[in-house]
Amino acid sequence: MAPTSQLLFKYKTVVRKAKTSKFNGVRQNPLEYFKELYSKENALAQANIPGACCVSTIGKDGYPNARFLALKDINDKGFIITGPLSTRKGDEINSVPKVSLTFWWPIIEVQIRIQGNADQISPEQASKYFHERPRESQLTSWASRQGQPLDNPASLIKKLEEVKLQFQDKEIPCPKDWGGFCVIPKRIEFLEFSDERLHTRILYTNEADKWTTEYLQP
Numbered sequence: 001m002a003p004t005s006q007l008l009f010k011y012k013t014v015v016r017k018a019k020t021s022k023f024n025g026v027r028q029n030p031l032e033y034f035k036e037l038y039s040k041e042n043a044l045a046q047a048n049i050p051g052a053c054c055v056s057t058i059g060k061d062g063y064p065n066a067r068f069l070a071l072k073d074i075n076d077k078g079f080i081i082t083g084p085l086s087t088r089k090g091d092e093i094n095s096v097p098k099v100s101l102t103f104w105w106p107i108i109e110v111q112i113r114i115q116g117n118a119d120q121i122s123p124e125q126a127s128k129y130f131h132e133r134p135r136e137s138q139l140t141s142w143a144s145r146q147g148q149p150l151d152n153p154a155s156l157i158k159k160l161e162e163v164k165l166q167f168q169d170k171e172i173p174c175p176k177d178w179g180g181f182c183v184i185p186k187r188i189e190f191l192e193f194s195d196e197r198l199h200t201r202i203l204y205t206n207e208a209d210k211w212t213t214e215y216l217q218p
């Protein structure tokens with residue numbers, strides 16, 4: 001077996017090849033650039049979670065609130081996130097629709113920060129995303145009221161068993177409360193991490209449907 005140092009060297013070489021080279025010009029469309037980097041990370045990542053992003057909302061008490069959500073899709077308008085809506089995130093987004101999404105992709109060493117306005121998706125779209133989830137996750141959505149206090153974990157397991165029986169051999173409908181948002185980006189910043197801290201930072205800003213770009217100092 002190769003010594004650890006050799007394996008590490010190999011790994012670093014793979015990572016370096018995967019990274020885009022420094023200051024090599026900017027793409028016109030940041031959503032396309034996002035997809036390009038996502039594919040690179042996804043192809044190399046051992047665990048299939050590059051789509052997990054930190055979603056920050058503005059709390060009703062003024063404190064920011066952050067949690068990880070799965071990024072479900074990217075369309076021409078923006079970035080789709082889903083989940084139950086009678087929750088802290090749902091309430092906060094409904095009261096202030098300004099949201100940020102933050103990604104860190106450790107294999108290609110890229111951080112992406114997105115700020116934008118969240119638009120609720122239609123019930124039809126929500127249902128489509130709901131049915132793309134594994135059956136177990138769909139059942140849990142019916143059994144659990146996300147964010148509500150849980151006095152007794154055994155009661156949740158019992159509820160899940162009841163829900164399993166209820167929907168046995170049937171298609172599971174999308175719960176009324178389940179939905180999602182499309183985060184329409186206003187600003188997207190890509191940071192390509194560099195060991196000597198000379199990171200490449202490119203900020204895209206959208207004004208009246210046009211993207212402008214600028215480099216930022218690291």
Ligand SMILES: Cc1cc2nc3c(=O)[nH]c(=O)nc-3n(C[C@H](O)[C@H](O)[C@H](O)COP(=O)(O)O)c2cc1C
Nearest residue numbers: 052067068069070082083084087088089090146147
């Ligand atoms: C990797 C990962 C992915 C997650 N994806 C989702 C998701 O897509 N939707 C969701 O509602 N919660 C998801 N969660 C749970 C959230 O982090 C969070 O606990 C939940 O949405 C409640 O947040 P809230 O109380 O601010 O509404 C995920 C957690 C992790 C760690």
